[in-house]
Amino acid sequence: MPFSKQSIHLISEGNEKKFRSLMEFISDDLFLFAMGFVRKKEIAEELVSDIFVKTWENRSNLTEIENLKPYLFVSVKNSCISHIRKNRKENLITLDGFDDYMVPSVDCPESEYINSEKLSEIYNAIEQLPPKCKLAFTLAKFNGLKYKEIAEIMEVSEKTVNNHLVFALKKLAEKLGVRKKRQPKHSTLKQASLFSF
Amino acid sequence: MTEKNKLFELLVKELNSDLTEDEKNLMGKSLQSDNSFSKQYHTLKEFWNRVHPREASHRIIEKTEKKLEFTHQSNPKKSNIFIYKIAVSVLLLISLLLSGLLFRTQQNPGTLHDYHCNSDEVKQIELSDGTKVWLNGGSYLFTMEPFSGETRTAKLIGEAYFEVAHNAQIPFIVETPSFKTKVLGTAFTVSSWPASKVQKVELYEGKVKLEPAHGAANGAFLEPGQRAHFYSENGKIIISQTNTDNRAAWRNGIVSFYNEELFNIALELERKFDTRILVSHNEVGKLRFTAEFTDEPLDKILHLLSEAKAFSYDISNQGILIRSVK
Secondary structure (H helix, E strand, O other), rough: OOHHHHHHHHHOOHHHHHHHHHHHHHEEEEHHHOOOOOHHHHHHHHHHHHHHHHHHHOOHHHHHHOOOOHHHHHHHHHHHHHHHHHHHHOOOOOOOOOOOOOOOOEEOOOOOOOHHHHHHHHHHHHHHOHHHHHHHHHHHHHOOOOOOHHHHOOOOOOHHHHHHHHHHHHHHHHHOOOOOOOOOOOOOHHHHHHOOO | HHHHHHHHHHHHHHOOOOOOOOHHHHHHHHHHHOHHHHHHHHHHHHHHOOEEEEEOOOOOHHHHHHOOOOOOOOOOOOHHHHHHHHHHHHHHHHHHHHHHHHHHOOOOEEEEHHHHHHHHOEEEOOOOOOOEEEEEOOOOEEEEEOOOOOEEEEEEEEEEEEEOOOOOOOOOOEEEOOOOEEEOOOOEEEEEOOOEEEEEEEEEEEOOOEEEOOOOOEEEOOOOOEEEEOOOOOOOEEEEEEOOOOHHHHHOOOEEEEEHHHHHHHHHHHHHHHHOOOOOOOHHHOOOOEEEEEOOOOHHHHHHHHHOOOOEEEOOOOOEEOOOOO
């Protein structure tokens, strides 16, 4: 696989083909991830491509990075956030970039349990998730990353990642409109305390 | 409410890894007793497994390679050898063009070969480049031979096992309606039956790359001992381990499954025995089996499978109905 120790070793020695297969393997995911932050195709392409260029230029140090995949995600995240910072006119106080992370758009399969109406219910529910919870959910669902990788990207523990996902799915389930009984609304304070590990 | 939490913990675990038998039982019970949870469960599970981001095309790789001045065919350092290489390739190109013109009438892009195998036999063929192919019953393979151009391409309907003659310069590509398998020199099986929603590639040696035919972005690489299930409905590729000891056992008339879902087994048996098999419950369809049968009739196979993991089945004139045992 493109992220095996052996491939990374070859890349560190300057193997262009291996580097290309690594890019082929991961560029779609990094692009999607960057789009969530910057939303403009050209900018996302440019930022991800710059990360690849940097990775290649520093290839001699690659073998020292413990886990390259999350490392690339973190690099993309950082460069997206600094891009957003640079381009925002006014100085905002909270700028971790997660507050309005955009969930990728999807193709809707018409199946037994999902139709476009259900899908938009789910999407509305995702949009209402707390920002970090939304990001953890997106990385797990849309990028197919493992807990360990998400934990590294978000700089939290794997346990926290798990909590985010459980919370997210519970919220989605509640919004699916199957339940007749109105749930007492969680106060935002209570929600916030759930995520301050 | 804490019990609900536990259930969602389990659901998350199920989506991201595997449940233990105990956990499966617990989940199964809750699904049966709590109708509203059951609906939520199935909707979320379908959302997780079947809804995928829209294919986004981008030019990241091209951009990066341009910035890094990768050229691929040659050394990035511009040396005398590099210039020499250019000269040689220009010469080569000219001679190719000339020969192309000269021989256009005689041996253009090869002639169309169609290999076909009747449904009750297995056929072994050798292609012009030395690649060996075993065609399973009812399969077709189309090629233009002798191969010319930058790739060796074979179009497959059905199932075939390939031992590709190594040629690093000219990749061998197996095309099916929904995906491509690209290889250099290796041994593998491709299963792509027209009626089947799931298609399969198993790799025994070497390395292959899978590319969906529509929107070639989300490919996957296979390592020896891995197999890929390709779901043509949503373009999803799922990679798992397979058994390489008994590669393409169907060549010897053996029906074999390795850690395969009953859904997929049913499709295989449908084809093999020319009947209709319906799996009525999702839970039953997800049961996995590893088994091998030599010349057993269908009812014997079903009997043995149902003994191994409990399910029941009815055989009628219309076909076979598989359901869970209560």
